[in-house]
Amino acid sequence: MSIPKSVRSVGAGLPLAGLAIVEVFCFSLLVTAVSLLGAGIGLFLIPAAAIAARGTVNVTRRLAGARLEGGIPEPYLPEPPREAGLKGWWTRTQWILTDPATWRDLAWMLVNPVVGVLMVLLPLLLVAFGVFGLLMPVLWEDITSNGGNNWYFFIKVTDSQSALYALGLGVPTVLMGLFIAPASLRDHAKLARTLLAPTETSRKVLHLTRTRSEVVSSSAAELRRIERDLHDGAQARLVALGMNLGVAEQLLAKDPEAVRAILADTRKASATALNELRDLIRGIHPPVLADRGLADAVRALAMDSPLDVTVTADLPGRADAPVESALYFAVSEALTNAAKHAAPTHVSVDLWYADGRIRAQVSDDGHGGADPSRGTGLRGIERRLAAFDGLLAVTSPVGGPTTLTLEIPCALS
Incomplete structure (x- = not known):
């Protein structure tokens, strides 16, 4: 038999109240560490105190965030690289003290033990006092004979009749406590979100830090791919061309026929190297994209795709070259994924511009089941779009169809 939500809500205030006691200790610890910064000791105490405070407040974020849609994410700025010595301690201390989330944590640890505890314990106090009123017909004689407080609200319990009046008041008191318990927990969670959730500025900083890291990693991987392609392809062929020409130079006076054969092979190798360089250039920035725009490049x-692909485009102008390039390669990756994993019979690509965003939708009738969290090429598409504050939405039930919607905010020329 499940416990009613209102009863569970009454009991849920106890761990939050206990957590507030720990927050008082962490508040005192962190404030003391900051006050000792001038003496030099705070340089070593602040990081440890901040770890304890953040760990405690994060428990509150999880408990309170469970009652709110979207939860309460951590707002802390990324930790700087660790360094040895006093410089490392100073860097960590500076990172903690310049993070606005540190001071918002302190504000929460100051407000919650007073306002927050009252909010979460009020339903429990009402229920407990209401139960006391329900038991007053049984307890009033013992309370009176022992000199205890025999007042219940405005009723002084001196006989069985006044005890029944107290019982009558106890029933609505219990019901009131049960009634307000869920709302009190929600209000406490909203108060926590107000002080502990990331601000718009911190969200932007976290987003920019994350996307910058992903862009750097993606760029490094792209540079390694280009270097590998050059080393294994065009560079090797050009080295072979030089060797062939050296042999031809040595044989020119002795065996003209052999030189002719070598030059013919060299000509073929140079054509192959040129084609490989052109393919490499197309992989960096396709000429058709630069010359004719995104729509024709996707066409x-x-x-070139082995799939049956239809393209429709309604773009009244051109976006900046980096945006076009990002969307082009994202669509290319989507088509490659469809060919590798979905086995579709038809794929449609739609390009359009609306509400300040350029959008692409790639739909296929394959067997579906695409999931960015499984480390497929979809994660790469997300990283590529995130560099421009773009988004990827995936709809791919098992059995299909699959629809990828890509968008990047931009202006068209």
Whole structure:
């Protein structure tokens, strides 16, 4: 038999109240550490005190966030690289003290033990006092004979009749406590979100830090790919061309026929190297994208794809080159994923511009089940779009169909 939500809500205030006691200790510890910064000791105490305070407040974030849609995410700025010596301690202390979330944590640890505890314990106090009123017909004689407080609200219990009046008041008191318990916990969670959730500025900083890291990693991987392609392809062929020309130079006077054969092979190798360089250039920034724009570049992708792809485009202008490039390669990756994993019979690509955003939708009738969390190429698409504050939405039930919607905020020329 499940316990009613209102009864569970009454009991849920106890761990939050206990957590507030720990927060008082962490508040005192962190404030003391900050006050000792001038003496030098705070340099070593502040990081440890901040770890304790943040760990405690994060428990509150999880408990309170469970009652709110979206929860309460951590707002802390990314930790700087660790360094040895006093410089490392100073860097960590500076990171903690310049993070606005540290001071918001302190404000919460100052407010919650008073306002927050009252909010979460009020239903429990009402229920407990109401139960006391319900038991007054049984307890009033013992209380009176022992000189205890025999007042219940405005009723002085001196006989069985006044005890019944107290019982009558106890019933609505219990019901009131049960009634307000869920709302009190929600209000406490909203108060926690107000002080502990990331601000708009911290959200932007965290987003920029994360996307910058992903862009750097993606750029490094792209540079390694280009270097590998050059080393294994065009560079090797050009080295072979030089060796062939050296042999031809040595044989020129002795065996003209052999030189002719070597030059013919060299000509073929140079054509192959040129094609590989062109393919590499297309992988960096396709000429058709630079010359004719995103719509025609995607149509060229469709013609080269082994799938049956149709493209429709309604773009009244052109976006900046980096935006076009990001969307082009994202669509290319989507088509590659569909060919590798979905086995579709048809794929449609739609491009349009609306509400200050350029959008692409790639839909296929394959077997579905695409999931960015499984480390497929979809994660790479997300990283590529995130560099421009873009988004990827995936709808792919098992059995299909799959629809990828890509968008990047931008202005068109």
